[in-house]
Amino acid sequence: MPAIQPRLIPGHQIVAEVVDGATAELPVGMRVGVSWMGGVDGDCWYCRHGMENLCDKPVFTGYTVNGGYAEYAVVRSDFTFPLPLGLDDEHVAPLLCAGIIGFRSLRVAGVEPGERVGLFGFGSSASLAIPILQSWKCEVYVVTRGESHRKSAASLGATWIGQEDDKPPVDLDRAVTFAPSGKVVVSALASLRKGGVVAINAIHLDQMPRFDYGKLLWGERQIRSVANMTRQDARDFLKIAKDLNIRPRITSFPLEDANKALLAVKQETEDGSAVIVH
Numbered sequence: 001m002p003a004i005q006p007r008l009i010p011g012h013q014i015v016a017e018v019v020d021g022a023t024a025e026l027p028v029g030m031r032v033g034v035s036w037m038g039g040v041d042g043d044c045w046y047c048r049h050g051m052e053n054l055c056d057k058p059v060f061t062g063y064t065v066n067g068g069y070a071e072y073a074v075v076r077s078d079f080t081f082p083l084p085l086g087l088d089d090e091h092v093a094p095l096l097c098a099g100i101i102g103f104r105s106l107r108v109a110g111v112e113p114g115e116r117v118g119l120f121g122f123g124s125s126a127s128l129a130i131p132i133l134q135s136w137k138c139e140v141y142v143v144t145r146g147e148s149h150r151k152s153a154a155s156l157g158a159t160w161i162g163q164e165d166d167k168p169p170v171d172l173d174r175a176v177t178f179a180p181s182g183k184v185v186v187s188a189l190a191s192l193r194k195g196g197v198v199a200i201n202a203i204h205l206d207q208m209p210r211f212d213y214g215k216l217l218w219g220e221r222q223i224r225s226v227a228n229m230t231r232q233d234a235r236d237f238l239k240i241a242k243d244l245n246i247r248p249r250i251t252s253f254p255l256e257d258a259n260k261a262l263l264a265v266k267q268e269t270e271d272g273s274a275v276i277v278h
């Protein structure tokens with residue numbers, strides 16, 4: 001994403017304790033989480049219509065304001081969530097963006113219990129969506145490049161797993177794409193039944209290739225993007241994560257090794273989420 005601050009502390013899935021500015025709901029010492037959505041204006045058309053994820057003046061943690069690669073961070077109390085006990089700090093952190101937005105993607109795709117759902121691309125967000133789909137008795141079809149991602153999907157109990165150009169053996173009701181690739185969106189579309197939905201969980205997409213409207217979109221198929229999240233998404237997902245005991249796979253790095261962590265993510269040398277601990 002283009003830099004909009006000359007200097008910035010990154011980090012958009014913060015787990016910390018309240019040390020100052022306590023409120024009745026967030027007393028000093030409470031363990032809390034802060035996500036990508038760091039604030040909204042509250043009075044634009046979108047905020048007034050229950051779509052704060054689309055706010056015209058959003059604050060993004062670790063992007064428009066400083067984030068969590070730090071000893072202390074200043075955040076808005078109304079965008080700070082108490083965290084469920086039972087999940088330790090390192091395992092709860094990846095839930096705060098990858099988890100919440102993966103969950104929102106399922107909502108945007110309109111997933112109903114028992115449906116056949118495709119996950120195209122398989123990183124942190126997709127792996128956190130699988131247990132939710134399983135709890136809804138959905139069949140999960142995973143298409144992903146990378147042997148380690150396919151192994152990871154297998155260990156989480158996906159119904160079927162294919163490589164980049166494989167087509168699931170059945171027509172899908174819903175699909176979520178997690179790769180920043182328009183080609184993947186077209187593959188997902190090609191796997192849908194009539195009336196099915198593809199939700200694109202990606203801030204960037206290289207380009208949408210030309211595709212055959214009659215074959216791929218006709219029949220009331222839909223393509224939707226997934227943008228940010230609402231606070232309700234966060235609260236709903238954190239409750240489900242607690243109930244299902246969702247535990248992401250992680251690798252921890254000390255704060256001093258933040259650059260090593262970023263490189264590991266870039267080079268895909270770690271299987272799970274990289275978490276920075278101070």
Ligand SMILES: [Zn+2]
Nearest residue numbers: 042044047055
């Ligand atoms: Zn707004």
